Amino acid sequence: MSAQPEPALLYSEEEEALRAAVRDLLTDHCDPADVVTRTESAAPHDVPLWKSLAGSMGLAGLLIPEELGGQGATHREAAVVLEELGRAVASVPYLTSSVVATEALLACGAEDLLGELAAATSVAVLAVGLHVAPGGAVASARLDSGYLHGELTGIADASVADVLLVPADDGGLYAVGAADATVTPQVSLDATRPLARVTLDGVAGRRLGDAEPAVRRALRAGAGLLASEQLGLADWLLTETVRYLKERKQFNRPVGGFQALKHRLARLWLEIAGLRAAARNAADALATGADTDVAVAVAQAYAAQVAVHAAEEALQLHGGIGMTWEHPVHLYLKRAKADSIAYGAAGRHRTVLAELVDLRAP
Known part of the structure; x- marks a missing residue:
C-alpha cells in the first residue's frame, strides 16, 4: 500500500496572486464604515461587490469545470478567496452559492445550473439551515402530487438567491425558483450573512438527484x-x-x-x-x-x-x-x-x- 502524499500547506505563487487581486478589490469596495452602514439597511448584501467578484473576476465559477464555463480550480483557491472575504466581513453569497450550492449541483450533475452560476447570471442557495453539520439531520419539504410544501428556517443568503436547492421527503433534491417561494428575513446575529425563512406552498420543483x-x-x-x-x-x-x-x-x-x-x-x-x-x-x-x-x-x-x-x-x-x-x-x-x-x-x-x-x- 503506497503512502499518501503530505498535504501542501504553503500557498503557491498563483494563490498569492489571487489573494492580491481579491484584496485589492475588497479594499476598494469594503470600507469598514460602508459595511457597517449596509448592515443597518434593508439590503445588507453588497450586490456591486458580488458582481465584480462573480462576473468581472469569474470567481463564482472557481470550483466549476472549464467545460461548463467555470475556472476548473480547486478548493485551495476557493479557500484563499474566503480568507480575504473573511478579512473584510464582506456581505456576499460566495460561501453559500459558489461553494455549498455548487458542490450540491456538482454531485447531481446539474450542468445547466452550474453553467448559470459560472456565468454569474444566477445565485443558488442550498435550503438547509446554516447550523446543520455534515451528516446532520436535514429538514425536508413535503412532496405532494408533484408540488413542494413546507417551511425551512435559518437559510443563509436566501434573500439574494435566484434558485433554491430544496431537499424533499422523497429523498430528492429539487431546484426551485426563489421567486416562487416566500422568503422572509429572520433576525440574525450576523447581519453580514442574513438568514431567512423559506416557505413553500405548492411550489413546482425540478428533481436534480438524490439529496443525501x-x-x-x-x-x-x-x-x-x-x-x-x-x-x-x-x-x-x-x-x-x-x-x-x-x-x-x-x-x-x-x-x-x-x-x-x-x-x-x-x-x-x-x-x-x-x-x-x-x-x-x-x-x-x-x-x-x-x-x-x-x-x-x-x-x-x-x-x-x-x-x-x-x-x-x-x-x-x-x-x-x-x-x-x-x-x-x-x-x-x-x-x-x-x-x-x-x-x-x-x-x-x-x-x-x-x-x-x-x-x-x-
Whole structure:
C-alpha cells in the first residue's frame, strides 16, 4: 500500500496572486464604515461587490469545470478567496452559492445550473439551515402530487438567491425558483450573512438527484472552507489590534509595549498559526480527496474557538470600542460567533473526529 502524499500547506505563487487581486478589490469596495452602514439597511448584501467578484473576476465559477464555463480550480483557491472575504466581513453569497450550492449541483450533475452560476447570471442557495453539520439531520419539504410544501428556517443568503436547492421527503433534491417561494428575513446575529425563512406552498420543483449524498458533500465543503473564512477574520483582528496598540499610548509609551499585552498577543498569534495549518489542510484535503472527513473535522473542531477568541481579545484591547457601531470590531465579533455554529458547532465536529479515529468516549 503506497503512502499518501503530505498535504501542501504553503500557498503557491498563483494563490498569492489571487489573494492580491481579491484584496485589492475588497479594499476598494469594503470600507469598514460602508459595511457597517449596509448592515443597518434593508439590503445588507453588497450586490456591486458580488458582481465584480462573480462576473468581472469569474470567481463564482472557481470550483466549476472549464467545460461548463467555470475556472476548473480547486478548493485551495476557493479557500484563499474566503480568507480575504473573511478579512473584510464582506456581505456576499460566495460561501453559500459558489461553494455549498455548487458542490450540491456538482454531485447531481446539474450542468445547466452550474453553467448559470459560472456565468454569474444566477445565485443558488442550498435550503438547509446554516447550523446543520455534515451528516446532520436535514429538514425536508413535503412532496405532494408533484408540488413542494413546507417551511425551512435559518437559510443563509436566501434573500439574494435566484434558485433554491430544496431537499424533499422523497429523498430528492429539487431546484426551485426563489421567486416562487416566500422568503422572509429572520433576525440574525450576523447581519453580514442574513438568514431567512423559506416557505413553500405548492411550489413546482425540478428533481436534480438524490439529496443525501449531495447535501453531505455540500455541507462538508462548506464546513471545511468556512475555516478559511474564520482564519481571515482572526488574522485581520490580530493585525488591527497590534496596529492599534502601537499607536495608543499610556504613561507616554505605546500600550503594546506592556509585557502582559505582549503575552496575550503572542498566544493569539500561535493560535492563528495553528488555525492556518488546519484550514490549509482542510482545503488541500477537499482538493485532493485524501482524509477529507478527518481534515474537515479537525479544522472545525479548532477554528471557532480561535476566531471567537481573536474577536474577544480585539474588543477588549480596543478598550471596548467594538460595542460602538462606528467601529467595525463588532461586525467581526458577530461573524465569529455566528460562524462558530455554522455547519456544525465545534463539539459536534469533535464527536465526529473521535468516531473517525476510533477514539470514542467510554
